Amino acid sequence: MAGTTVSGIGSGIDTQAIVDSLVAAQKAPKQTQINTQTLKATTTLSSIGKIQSALDAFRGALSNMTDTNSFGGLSLQSSNEKVATVTMGSGAATGSFSLLVSKLAKASKVSTQVYADGAGSVVNKGTTATTLTMTQNGKAFDLSVPPGATLQQVRDSINSQFGPAGLSANVLTDATGSRLIITSTKMGEGSDITLSGNSGLDTGYKVVDEPVDAEYTLDGVEMKSKTNDITNAVSGLNIKLVGLSTKNANSGEYSPTILSLSTSSSTLKSGLKGFIDTYNALLKVVNAETKVTKNADGSMTAAALTGDASMRTLMTSIREELNAVSGNGTLKTLAAFGVTSSQDGGTLSLDDKKWDKVASTNAADLTSIFNGKDGLLARLQKVTEPFAKASTGTLAERSKTLSESLTKLKAEQDTLDTRMDALKKSLQDKYNNMDTLVTQLRQQQNSVLSTLNALNKSKDD
Structure with missing residues (x-):
């Protein structure tokens, strides 16, 4: 046994190492399977998430171009x-x-009387709350003025309570004192502000500005x-x-x-370049998640979505719309305006010389290519919608399936860990029993040898 690490008290054998090796050998095949499937599902789910975000951004940009009439020119x-x-x-x-x-157009503006003590003037010196009623367009706004309230506090209350309704107040101060100025975001004839109530703030108020159209x-x-x-x-x-x-x-x-x-041809060109940038941003993400990378040793490493059928279908649908003939002008394709696609990666770019040549006479043709219910912007929204729907789209469904797979793999991992813990305990118990038996046998051996040695010594004497 020389050179052996011992853990068994009786046997002198490293039983723990034996148990660990047996458990590891039993666990390895299933653990490798779980690790491989988990890594694949996790990386694929991450890639799908990146594509989903990029596609949402692409579609959002298309909507913005439609809303802002980017190709109205x-x-x-x-x-x-x-x-x-x-x-x-x-x-x-x-x-x-x-x-x-x-x-x-001007808004109604009214002013209270002057309070000599400035913005800190107490406007309610009584012991009970009073009411300032501001009326505009037949609607009354009642402000409760608590005992001891100052002019500044009334101003702040008006702004916090009735600001969303369009009323606002300020304190205007000069050498004679301060007064409360009340106005509104509503303008035009008939939007006069009037003051009433029992707060005293309405007493002697003046019209500063009449509302006019x-x-x-x-x-x-x-x-x-x-x-x-x-x-x-x-x-x-x-x-x-x-x-x-x-x-x-x-x-x-x-x-x-x-x-x-x-x-304006320059406006149309700006819109076209914006569209190209938007498309290239989507393509960059898709390429990153589907490309095959050549390593230094000549081997190839696939990305998470390399060869993925959904990605091919998505990008093929988009490219078909980009290359389609559309519009009612003389020029009916993006290529006619100088839009080219690179051989490496497929990114779009604009040939400025070709654009300048056609823009002087046919720039407006670009409008009919992009705009309208059958224009490029609308068609791209249509072909990408099946992929982009939040809960039922292709990408969302795949994300859901992958998430369910990861949950299942986690359950399998927990089951495997539990089974291996039970196996480890069982093996430890068996080897401990073996070690105990060896200890007993050695004790018996030692007893027999002691007896024999004693008999031999007695015979020699």
Whole structure:
């Protein structure tokens, strides 16, 4: 037994090492299977999650391009942004409009009497709460003013309680004292604010500003608006009035502000580049999760989704739509506008020289390729929807299946661990019994040898 590590007290044999080796040998095949399946399911689930996120971002970008009319190709301009600014809404079309602004919409504004002690003036010196009622458009807003409340506290209460309804208050202070100024986000005639109640704040209040409608002329038509933000005067055009039109120093007549919407090739090019970037971002993630990597020793390592049929179907569907002939213009493909696909990876790029050549005469054709219910943006949304649905889509279903597999593998691991613990205990018990038996045998051996030695010694004597 020389050189053997011992753990058995009686036998001198390392029984624990034997037990560990037997358990490990019994556990190894199933443990290898669980580890392999768990690693594959985990990496695949991670890859599916990355694809899902990238696809959601791609579809979100498509929706944003549709909502913002990225391929409308329209450029907005206001000749005088000190009078009006413009933004695009849905349904915008080319055209120009002459605008004259004679009056801006204003909100009602009222002021309480002056309180000589400033913002800290106590406005309720009694022992019970009083009420300040602010009425606008027939709706009353009642504010409870507690005993000892100051002007500043009343201001804060109005803003916190009625700010969401459009009312606001400020304290205005000068050498004579402070007064409470109450106004509203609502503008236009008929939105007057009145004060009443028993708080005393309504006593002697003054009207600082009367609410008035905005008055303007658009292409010679006189118009009014309750607000300075005008969204329905011209289809697809949002106008914000910011100032009054001024007179021309030479003619003495008011100078109109020209609001124009015109087709812009630079706007269309920007939209096209944005689309290319959006597609390439999706493709980059898909390529990363499906590529085969060549190692330094010449061997190949597959990614989690290499050869995956779902990924092939997804990208084939998208590429077919990119290459399809569509639109009602002279140019009906992205390739005609200089969009090319790389041989290595399939990323898109724009040939600026080719774009510049066709944009001068056919830039508007790009609009019909992308827009409309049969346009590229809508078609890409349609073909990717079966993959992207949150709970029933292809990717969601695969994620669910993989998660269930991992749960099952975890249960199998727990069962294996329990079975191996039982086997280990059983083997330990058997080897301990063996060690005890060896100890007894050695004790008997020693007893017999002692007896024989004693007899031999007695015979020699």
